[in-house]
Amino acid sequence: MAEKLLTVRNVTRQFGGLTAVNDVSMTIYDNELVALIGPNGAGKTTLFNMLSGLLPATSGTIAIRHDGRFYKVSGKGATSVAQHGISRTFQNIRLFGDMTVRENIMAALNNQFKESFWGTIIRTPHYYRTEREMNDAAQKLIDRYHLTAVADSPANKLPYGMQRRVEIVRALATKPKIIFLDEPAAGMNPEETAELTTMIRQLRDENNLAVLLIEHDMSLVMSLAERIYVLDQGEVLASGTPKEVSQNPAVVKAYLGGDANAAG
Amino acid sequence: MQIFMQQLINGLSLGSIYALLALGYTMIYGIIKIIHFAHGDVYMLGAFFGYYTINVWHFNFIMALFGSMIFCALVGMLIEFVAYRPLRHSSRIAVLITAIGVSYFLENGMSVLFSGDTRDFPQVIKQVNYEWFGIRVTNIQLLIFATTIILMIILQLIVKKTKMGRAMRAAAADPVAAELMGININGTISFVFAIGSAMAGAAGVLIGLYYNSIEPTMGLTPGIKAFVAAVVGGVGSIPGAAVGAVIIGCLESLMQAIGFSAFKDAAVYVVLIIVLLFLPAGLFGNKQPEKV
Numbered sequence: 001m002a003e004k005l006l007t008v009r010n011v012t013r014q015f016g017g018l019t020a021v022n023d024v025s026m027t028i029y030d031n032e033l034v035a036l037i038g039p040n041g042a043g044k045t046t047l048f049n050m051l052s053g054l055l056p057a058t059s060g061t062i063a064i065r066h067d068g069r070f071y072k073v074s075g076k077g078a079t080s081v082a083q084h085g086i087s088r089t090f091q092n093i094r095l096f097g098d099m100t101v102r103e104n105i106m107a108a109l110n111n112q113f114k115e116s117f118w119g120t121i122i123r124t125p126h127y128y129r130t131e132r133e134m135n136d137a138a139q140k141l142i143d144r145y146h147l148t149a150v151a152d153s154p155a156n157k158l159p160y161g162m163q164r165r166v167e168i169v170r171a172l173a174t175k176p177k178i179i180f181l182d183e184p185a186a187g188m189n190p191e192e193t194a195e196l197t198t199m200i201r202q203l204r205d206e207n208n209l210a211v212l213l214i215e216h217d218m219s220l221v222m223s224l225a226e227r228i229y230v231l232d233q234g235e236v237l238a239s240g241t242p243k244e245v246s247q248n249p250a251v252v253k254a255y256l257g258g259d260a261n262a263a264g
Numbered sequence: 265m266q267i268f269m270q271q272l273i274n275g276l277s278l279g280s281i282y283a284l285l286a287l288g289y290t291m292i293y294g295i296i297k298i299i300h301f302a303h304g305d306v307y308m309l310g311a312f313f314g315y316y317t318i319n320v321w322h323f324n325f326i327m328a329l330f331g332s333m334i335f336c337a338l339v340g341m342l343i344e345f346v347a348y349r350p351l352r353h354s355s356r357i358a359v360l361i362t363a364i365g366v367s368y369f370l371e372n373g374m375s376v377l378f379s380g381d382t383r384d385f386p387q388v389i390k391q392v393n394y395e396w397f398g399i400r401v402t403n404i405q406l407l408i409f410a411t412t413i414i415l416m417i418i419l420q421l422i423v424k425k426t427k428m429g430r431a432m433r434a435a436a437a438d439p440v441a442a443e444l445m446g447i448n449i450n451g452t453i454s455f456v457f458a459i460g461s462a463m464a465g466a467a468g469v470l471i472g473l474y475y476n477s478i479e480p481t482m483g484l485t486p487g488i489k490a491f492v493a494a495v496v497g498g499v500g501s502i503p504g505a506a507v508g509a510v511i512i513g514c515l516e517s518l519m520q521a522i523g524f525s526a527f528k529d530a531a532v533y534v535v536l537i538i539v540l541l542f543l544p545a546g547l548f549g550n551k552q553p554e555k556v
């Protein structure tokens with residue numbers, strides 16, 4: 001049985017008088033594909049920002065298992081979050097624009113390679129070895145996720161759908177145990193979305209990691225997710241398998257804005 | 265024509281010094297978006313440290329240059345750690361005022377410790393004049409060109425080809441995303457301050473040799489000129505800073521050549537105003553509006 005990887009306990013986040021996320025609890029297990037859905041303004045991105053350490057929770061705890069122990073994520077800051085095996089992409093793609101795809105990926109490998117101060121300045125043999133190893137590691141990811149053709153182009157010159165793929169691979173380069181994808185299919189055409197679905201599944205299967213994604217494209221969510229959390233007005237409205245969730249009257253009501261029975 | 269060429273050589277020497285300073289400004293702005301006003305004073309400290317090591321420890325030129333670079337790298341990291349790091353999430357104006365405060369602190373601190381007098385910089389290298397087609401070049405000017413070019417090449421290699429360089433560019437592009445990708449932001453910022461300040465230290469020793477005199481407030485004007493050079497080139501752009509510095513250096517020399525010595529500083533600021541009015545992003549700057 002899969003172990004618990006990420007636990008969210010009674011997390012609340014207030015902005016002034018507004019409660020964006022209210023008493024949310026959820027659990028993600030190893031190697032799981034989970035989707036977080038909900039109407040606009042439901043608090044999904046706020047929750048994501050707390051999960052990835054960008055935003056402290058007003059109350060409640062978020063913890064990630066790392067080397068058999070659970071570490072608090074809430075209020076830790078982004079660097080330690082990355083070190084504990086969490087990585088993410090952004091709704092409004094945040095690649096390092098002027099850098100090439102390869103450099104973007106190599107930058108995300110930074111944590112896994114050591115280079116001394118003097119090595120950087122005077123290029124010791126160790127420097128060359130580190131550079132080569134980093135380049136090899138990046139090349140592996142480039143080949144595996146079909147980025148060879150664009151590997152040496154600046155990231156901001158790529159088409160939108162490609163930038164999303166690059167951002168996912170960059171997140172993967174940090175060797176996470178869980179990866180958060182914030183609307184990975186936004187702005188993609190159906191063909192790109194289909195490729196993305198394959199890619200996310202491949203990502204999960206080959207790297208032994210869990211995926212939590214926010215997505216509005218319901219066909220992607222229903223075909224990909226093993227479990228779904230539905231957020232509405234900052235609270236968990238429902239959770240379960242895609243089938244359970246899609247038959248839940250409260251969910252149908254929140255989404256269609258009508259009476260579930262009437263709609264059905 | 266001969267005078268013009270002669271002033272161009274002098275302008276290039278001065279421009280090289282400004283370039284070393286401007287690179288620090290531009291890199292530091294690139295990564296933490298602050299104008300490090302104390303940068304000119306780090307250059308002053310570099311000159312004084314060179315003065316000290318040559319006079320007291322009898323360092324030769326190379327040793328004095330490296331000594332000052334290492335000393336200034338440490339000073340730069342210390343300034344960042346003490347003055348800027350606690351304000352990382354404060355408003356920019358607070359950091360700006362702090363930078364001016366650090367600048368005054370260093371200038372007046374040095375005046376108290378070493379008096380405000382002008383001192384003769386020890387001439388560790390005997391000046392030799394070369395003449396080609398009536399244009400005079402000194403060995404010190406050649407040394408300034410060579411040192412500046414070598415340091416700029418090393419800097420470019422660090423930024424383009426190393427792990428730390430990628431971290432620097434990533435952090436400059438998007439600090440939040442960089443941090444989430446596991447890049448140590450504080451370490452990277454310290455490194456930028458170390459490198460930028462080391463270049464300022466080198467510039468301090470070179471100017472000591474070139475102008476032969478140092479004083480605690482010597483960093484003020486070159487600091488501002490280097491800042492202008494960075495703006496002209498486009499703040500955040502490394503090649504821009506180098507080009508901007510050469511432009512400013514040559515402009516100053518040419519103003520002197522045509523008999524407007526008294527207006528050479530004014531000319532530099534006029535260029536600043538013109539650039540800000542018509543080309544606010546500078547020559548090599550990022551044309552896109554800044555995302556906040």
